[in-house]
Amino acid sequence: MPYTPELKELIKAVERTRPERVERKRRGEEIPFLSLDERKERLKFHPDFKEEGRRPLQVGPSKGYAIAHEIADLLEAGSRVDPDRIDLSAPAYTTDVLVIGGGGAGTSAAILAAERGANVILATKLRHGDANTMMAEGGIQAATKGHKDSPYFHYLDVMGGGHFTNVPELVETLVTQAPDAIRWLEHQGVNFTKQADGTLETIHGGGTSRKRMHYAADITGAEIMRTIRDEARNHADRISVLEFSPAVELVLDESGHCAGAVLYNMETEEYFVIRAKAVIMATGGCGRLHIQGFMTTNHYGATADGIVLGYRAGVPVAFLHTVQYHPTGIVFPEQAEGILITEKFRGAGANLVNVEGNQFVNEREPRDVEAASIIKECVHEGKGVPTPTGRLGIWLDSPMIEQLAGEGTVKREFPGKYILYKRFDIDISKEPMLIYPTLHYQNGGLEFRPSGETCVPGLFIAGEVAGGIHGANRLMGNSLLDIIVFGRIAGTSAADYLAAGVSEGKLSLDHVRAYNAEVDAAGVSDGRVAPAIIPNYTDPAVRERQLTAHYVGNVR
Template sequence: MAEMKFIGGYPENMRELIEVVNKTRDKRKDYTPTAMTAEQRKEVLEVHPDYAPGGKRELSVGINKGDTGPNEVIDLLEAYPLIEPGDIDLTRADYEVDLLIIGGGLAGTSAALWANNEGIPADKILLVNKLRHGDSNSIMAEGGTQAADRENDSPAIHYIDAMGGGHFTNKPDVLKGLVEDAPYIIHWLKEMGAMIDQEDNGDYVERWGGGTCRKRMHACADYTGLEELRVIRDEFRTRGIGVFEHKPVIELLTDGAQKVTGAVAWNLETHEYKIIKAKATIMATGGFGRLHIRGFPTTNHYGATYDGPVVAYRAGAKLRDTDTVQYHPTGAAYPQQIIGLLLTEKLRSMGAQPVNVDGEAFVFPLEPRDVEASALIRECYVRDKGVVTPTGMRGVWLDTPMIDVKNGKGSIEKAFPGMVRMFKRFDIDIVADPVLVFPTLHYQNGGIETDPQGRTNLDGLWVAGEVSGGVHGKNRLMGNSTLDCLVYGRRSGISAAKYLKNGAQFGNLSLDHV
């Protein structure tokens, strides 16, 4: 077999297809496909993975019995626990704290800060993480954080955008809290030292997101989540708040009824159970990308395995919107080593166009994510106008060089330094050449049902971030995830602190629900 020849990171046959994109770029620079009508969106969503046959079933146990969800999710919710209750000695606790926080991303870490701000001493707060503190989807977030802080915008307009993006299934009061707190959150991040992109005059650089009618995306180049968590985690460590790493929580403890009283953690290094007694608990364990639902690759980190909803559900917590999954439209489809990694929506907001094998821009670049992802799938598998890689992966081109055409030379390197470096490892120059993309498993739309203060139906249990359900409904817009973590990290931390200051006491420790 002849050796495959590569030119600029691409095999020869793909290089020929890139030339088709290059030749049509000048014709496309002043053309953008029209946004879809409601009817057109409904039609294209028929190819969305959520609607494909055979991938879902009804939940047969618990408070949400009868709800549907992906098979991979239902398998976990119906599974037997990892422990035998009789093997755990609950007569004494290894640790006693006022506030236990499970999860160390943006939501959990910010919750700890806000509880401390409200008067809960640092030595009475304990954050427990499955991996290292900060190993999370948060640090992989690239595109930005939404906040309506311009004169032509308002939280009400932000609310309408998010409600439409969620197909009007969002919990109204929870979404209201998200959009109302957003401008303050950006101010708080800036005060903490986050390097948010600014114009020369000091105004924030704000860009479009899919499904938005105003520019309100605040970014830190293309490592927004990493930068936001940097300043928040630094403050966390400065305050001396307790943290356990490599200790996943494998069950919640209750008082035998509807009150959460702590958790059982597993020490990955010593292989020992640790009993944590807590007056209040905040769950912030993130999403489920590593379940690889329907076999999709994912943008998520290795700890995103749906632990939080599973243990909370066994304790009696109510879930919602378990039936929908968000697939980000533009995951890497080439090279093989990075398949599924996130190529932020910000690329499209700055001018990069999805382009098919014939060099045609076939979809409005900033449709809501479920619509955009469906359009890419349709182009590859229904219309057969995708590009096939040497491994058989299909995708369409994302014409990244168009960003410099529309915004001036150097715009890509300034706005996406991390992405430029990542592709250069594979000898691909995204300034000169397009990249191949296909939808990738990205976000858990639903989760543990929350109220506007992060409370659940269980006494003593709060939720924040991707583990929660209600704020996004059945589809999330770009920039509302990091915002969710920060707003509901704050709200849950404050609410739990008030609960503690109102005289909350330790409860009995039981695994009867298991």
């Protein structure tokens, strides 16, 4: 729906201050960046710092570590299926490498493992490519321009963004492998936005000291995902894809090596076993858990399943107490709530302005600082823009871009968002967008090493399910980078692991039995089961009338 008359009236404040803001932008005058101490103060308005939002885990390898209730609820839960009912003696499939997850990390891993001669099964909960990768818009960071940038500056930016808590070795791997990741994608045929001579266009993102954000219009993630998915399909002789088949448990062997998984066919409702010599976990993030009730940018399947499976198998979690809220999610129109508006709009010059039409924060602070500033402005300063449904938002002044870079720029550079808003009769080259922070990224995850290994032999991980690279806060453009860098590493490491020879012991789910017993003894599960698999969006009134329907967790 278009802006209501009330909102159109409020837009006048934005229009009134626009000429002066455009002039300031042209002169290069910005609101100063916050100092490190000021950032610390500002972050007190960030949801991560709400004590009542989290609790210490009562079970498992990271017992005592306080994380969001919504994730703790899944870790302090029993298995979906009684392990005694799973027949491990007759696996439905046997393979060299099982990749769990069909996003950017899992797909890169599958390709690299297959290229090294491994037979791969890629199992995914929804369709191959249904992942947050597909939704990433803004870009992918890498220091590729030697006259002004290098992995040295990329390293500094990543550490600063993560509040200097990141695992240094993981960051070093990320930034030194970054240019080669871009080269690989370019070679695979990703259509990066380029100049005629091949020079890659690069722009700033929040927290970058150099313009190193590479992009493919405003659908960078989709362009990457569809390209590498196409390449995976070309390896059909070595990569088999099982869709609508989420993993619900890892399977170990008697010596504690990871040796496969129990999966669930969501359509026939059967559970089945895949035996594998190595497993790569690439299940992504947790946005659909709606932490602290926030709306989310994430895809339908982002329910932290891999965290649950890995944790039960003995892998500790790290940095999971921090969750990223993207500063700019759509808050009006309500039908599009939570959808991400790429940081690139701010990179291209659009201001954030309050209900009075005034700026209140530099538009290129790290994401957590930016989100905290918006929440502060709306909730604590009372300068948010009220929506017809009683929410608050801040204007993102996209029409400025037209004045700065010429008419038609918004439509050309942001075709995806231009079309999306057009459907609601809003022309974002003429009217600003109304935004509010939206749950975007799981900064932490399972502990792992730069080689992709975990403490469980034979279990490798890559992508958003992993924790440590981004410390307490990820910068824009480092997630698309991380999935490609660590996806390729995980695929290579798994193939190397196979080549060194894997003894195949008897399969076991004893770790699940032990975990269930621990959960029971702690008395914390309240009958809950995990992983969640999909969120529960059915109207509760309908559920109450479904008198003979049977739900296990959220799944019917």
